[in-house]
Amino acid sequence: MKIYGFQKTTLLDFPGRVAATVFTGGCNFRCPFCQNGDLVLHSGSLPSIPEEEVIRILEKRRGILTGVCVTGGEPTLQPDLLSFLEKLKALGYLVKLDTNGYHPEILHVLHEQRLLDYIAMDIKSSPAHYVRAAGLRELDMARIQKSVLFLRTCGLPHEFRTTAVRGLHEPEDFRQIGQWLEGDEAYFLQSYVHSEGVLSPGYDSFSKEELEDFLHILHAYLPNASLRGVD
């Protein structure tokens, strides 16, 4: 698999686990707030890390780490994702997959093969504003809906999360997201953070008070929704 980044230890990426994170390249979305602009647009020109090297390190770190988070870019675009996850499983790791949810069929297959232990799916915006938040001209919302339904019914631990961006989101988006995901146990609202690597500079974050207002709107439908990474 094409790997463009490898974090040997993280306490943040896989809830409840000391994990490593593997970054794949390329994405079918162009979310303007994406923090991994290079991975999304230019992965072909970035140096990659040989898969064997990553597996070798993970082999040595068994016992220290218990999980591996596979993120992107969008990992489900990797043609050999399944065989890579099989290698992680053979080493005894729990696997978390981060996805934009545009390939529900791949989530199904990976789950059928018992290769997933946790799925984190981005909810870019309310259905009405999804295409804009994903940075696309058009998008098949049915695929996103299928992935949402899959996460909610497959029995795997999962989470949904939205990065709130001033200029892209309005309070009404959070009401609609709440209605859409009503009753789900795990939803996180994250704040946009500007960085050098952002895909489309020019956006801004909401204040903590504004994020708390959005959370209040969400709580009517998602009582367990919480802010993540907001001080």
Ligand code: SF4
């Ligand atoms: S935020 Fe995720 S889905 Fe959006 S462009 Fe970046 S990697 Fe792709």
